[in-house]
Amino acid sequence: MFSLRLPFVALCLALLPLATLAQAPEPLAPVLMTEWKAVYGQIDTRDRISARARIGGTLLSLTVTEGDSVRAGQVLAEIVDDKLTFQLGAIDAQIEALGAQLANAQDELTRGEALLERGVITAQSLDAIRTQADVVKNQVAAARANRRVVAQQASEGKVLAPVAGRVLSVPVTRDSVLMPGEPVVLIGGGGAFLRLAVPERFVSVLSEGATIHIETPSGPATGTLAKIYPLIENGRVIADVEVAALSDSFVNTRVLVRLPVGVRKALLVPSASVQTVSGLDFVTLSEGEARVRRAVVLGGVLEHDGAEMVEVLTGLRAGDTLAAPREQTHDN
Template identity: 40%
Template sequence: MARLHFRFLVAIASLLSSVVAAGADTLTVKPVSIADEKAVFATVESISVVPARSRIGGTIAELHVREGDAVTHGQAIAVVGDEKLVLQMKSLDAQIQALQAQSDQAQTDFDRIEGLVERGTLPRTRLDEARTALNVAQNNLRAKTAERGVIQQQQTEGQVLAPQDGRVLKRLVAVGSVVLPGDPVVTVAQQDFKLRLRLPEEHAHFLKAGDRIRLDGDESGERVAKWGVIDLVYPQIEEGRVVADATVEGLGEYFVGDRLRVWISGGTRPAYVIPAGFVKTRFGIDYVLLRQGDGTVEVPVQRGRQTPTPELPNGLEILSGIRAGDQLERP
């Protein structure tokens, strides 16, 4: 029995402490300057989309990627095969073997004639002729070996390499397709995605680099809003619209061209913004607890729109019912 009485006293004490803590959570109402936000649509776009091109002509023998795959700079994404290069390589190998035999024979003749000339059996002119023949044979071997290196380099260039880190947007060929030097094989979007805004031209005077934009959590598939910064406002107006790029942390890295609704600033105005937790709703009417003297009274207020900020993610605009200097308590 004593143990139950002790637990009851502990529960009462904890309840009283929570009530005191809740009563201590107060807020002084003061006007703040907020952005007059307007909803616009933006598209997810890559900074640059570049094609991965074939460096030689031939037939696509291998294709290692498909739409949506992530690639890194220099990664082999396809192989272009040319049967003529294989035949040329076999022909050069046979010619190199023949020239190697000629060079070996010329070296043998030079060594033998050099020995005979030293013993005085043959005149020195025969040694000069043998040296010339040896030099010609060796130079012919070097030239043919270099020609083989050119063909081998062409075979190496049959690999189509990714021009940058990013994601494959589209495959333009299939295995067996015939390509020419410079033909695109796939298109690669650079991995750093941005939001591209196209706004009516009347916003051109309000929009500037460094302005913050807000992306609703529903648009990004998350519960909290995301914030971004406008990086660049393009100086040219296209078809009555001003174009701007914005960076948003944690923006999706898969879909390019995805349309999202974002909120931009169309100017500023004064307003009363309080945390949403200070407002309680009963029978469809919103109330706040207003401190008067030693007590509090419930005052009906008119709720405005959600006004989240980086400092106050759950901010709520109050249109009427409170004024500057009022002391509010959390219900």
Template identity: 40%
Template sequence: MIATQPSRFTAMRFVALSLAITVAMPAWADELEVHPRRMEDMKAVAATVESVHETTARARLGGTVGSLATDEGQRVQAGQRLATIADAKLAPQIGGAEARIKSMEAERDLAATELQRARDLFDKGAGTKMRLDGAVTRLEVAERAVAGARSERSVLAERSGEGAVLAPANGRVLKVHVTEGSVVLPGDVIATIAVENYALRLALPERHARFIKVGDTVLVGERALAAGDTPPRPGLVRKVYPRIENGRVTADVEVGGLGDFFVGERVPVHVTTGSRAAFVVPSAAIIRRFGLDMIRLKGGAEVVVQTGQIGEAGVEILSGLRDGDVVTW
């Protein structure tokens, strides 16, 4: 009886330990047989927010800037008044045209009266046909003179309306080139406007020129002036410029939401500069223990690995795995 007690106790401890080990061992839900796959090399570069097109609001009339209705940074709509230019010589010219019109209208009225008198005399037999024809001609000449004077006044009035400098397109004012009281000539630039069509402009080293093409997808990071932890968002390469300047190739990336950015603001962008063969596993398969990254293989063995780039497909494994290994997690 004394010898059987320890054996029974030992058996109970063994059963309890087996149950504990069974409970502690996880049930492998997923497994993956790893093989080399192509993985893109991503390079971080800085892009600047640029307007695809810039336009200028110019003066159509020479004169003095009477008032400015815009300032740098203001959003404007097409046709919005930006400034008013006044020409001091237009008012006297319009006044002179009005005086000539009144004088010619008086001559026309006199010619009409003479024509009526000549027609009455001709009807009574006291006037000649020549006098009647002369009166008709004088009235026609007077009417054409009045029409010409009115056209001249319309031209002067139209020139006066050209003193309004209007925005040629929707956009944001980048720079105002004049101040109130400035003297300008026809064609002088009043303001420079960035048209509301913004893009990220990249300047890549020319060794990467063969990797970038229209239609490529890039990752656009958070703007430097923004607060928070916003994940990168995709952008599309819209245009690659065919000229290399100062050892760099320029490309435009189209991405939404750039209307609130400052023109010239720098934004981090990750672009593809090639590809390489690599092992990629899901991030859930990485075990962090004692400062090391480990992966559990099928069968229970654990290997130490060195991780690399993290992408949408998973985590790149630089070393520790071989082709055909089955990873469990």
């Protein structure tokens, strides 16, 4: 019987240091915590470009409305100027008349060359006929070039999307009379980003590349502070935040953003070490061989080093030692 008890006693003695180590108290030390500033940002598009009328005229057709997605080069609307149609008709008639004159001049040139060979006319007269034919030929070329100019103007009645994106605004309606350069469709393209207006007192603590916490319409997300603009307007600094897969369904949507504006020291204890008795929070400390239960005022719950911790605002100080979990008292 004595030989069976000896290995058991040896095993208990071997495990005793491990149990003592697991129960060893740990002194509290301040932890650096990031201070966050809550501000509102607006979802915006990188580019806001107006598709403009290149000619004046009447808006004949409009194929898009607010919220539509468009691709670069897509026809959004068509403007018609009846004067251009009349000009094309007049130029076509002029080209036809000049063509008849050119045919007559070429016939005259052919006859003049034949008469020169027979000695009926002089070379000077033939040069005059050839010059007249060249003049008419150049007039035909000029008329055709003029027609191409007017035809190009008529083709510019098609309003094209300058970039791919989403239609934000359509300030005109069908049958509206437009002037050259007037906006027809406002397009937001280039993807979405978040624009912030931060109070200028936080300029010194903002830095490009900082991680930003965001409450988007689809849930919490993180972004990167991409750019801080140097111009301060109305006491606020404009900054842009890059957010992956940010939806541009609703431009100018306001979302809550938390900015890192500094660091502070805080005392953190595991959430399991806090006991609530009669509405008061207590933490059990180890002071030598004794256990002391001390009332504390708690802050927020957060995750630190993968564990759920709670901040202690008052009641503890650096160097205090938490009692091991199984040493804590559970009496009410």
